[in-house]
Amino acid sequence: MEDTIFGKITRGEIPTEFVYEDEHCVAINDIHPQAPVHVLVIPRKPIAKLSDAADEDQALLGHLMLAVGKITRQLGISDAFRLVVNNGAGSGQTVFHLHLHILAGREFDEATLARGIQG
Ligand code: 5GP
Numbered sequence: 200m201e202d203t204i205f206g207k208i209t210r211g212e213i214p215t216e217f218v219y220e221d222e223h224c225v226a227i228n229d230i231h232p233q234a235p236v237h238v239l240v241i242p243r244k245p246i247a248k249l250s251d252a253a254d255e256d257q258a259l260l261g262h263l264m265l266a267v268g269k270i271t272r273q274l275g276i277s278d279a280f281r282l283v284v285n286n287g288a289g290s291g292q293t294v295f296h297l298h299l300h301i302l303a304g305r306e307f308d309e310a311t312l313a314r315g316i317q318g
Contacts, residue, residue: 200247205296209243219270223262226270226301233316235304236276240266246297249286263299276303283315291315 207213209225218238219226229237242259246252252260271277280303285292300316 200245200251200295203245203294203296205241205294205298206245209241219266219273221266223259224266226266229300234302236274236280236302237316238270238274238301240270240299240301242297247295248292249284249297252297267299267301271301271303274303279303279307281307285315
């Protein structure tokens, strides 16, 4: 896949504050937050989109979910957050390096689910 801004961020080539980091992923604040808390969890391994993940990525995908738990506990939002993954341009994905949006601090309900990060 082509390199992206998130590739540069995860490799430390663009100085960015990490809310969380470990050997497999980093978390950063979204530059255009859609909620009071809007954090992106980005695997260091560049996978363009979720549907491109392979069987060999099973542990990494699980790791990202557990990282979300750690990050939300660290931020004090583990009781109420929304997790969004845009997959493909038609879904609104703009950066083609897999990332998970953690959103919190505003109202969420089922009616807004289909609106994703805009919800
Ligand atoms: P997508 O639409 O691909 O699911 O989400 C990409 C997200 O990355 C958007 O919410 C956008 O605001 C955020 N973003 C794009 N470029 C940067 C950047 O350089 N730094 C940060 N912190 N966020 C970015």
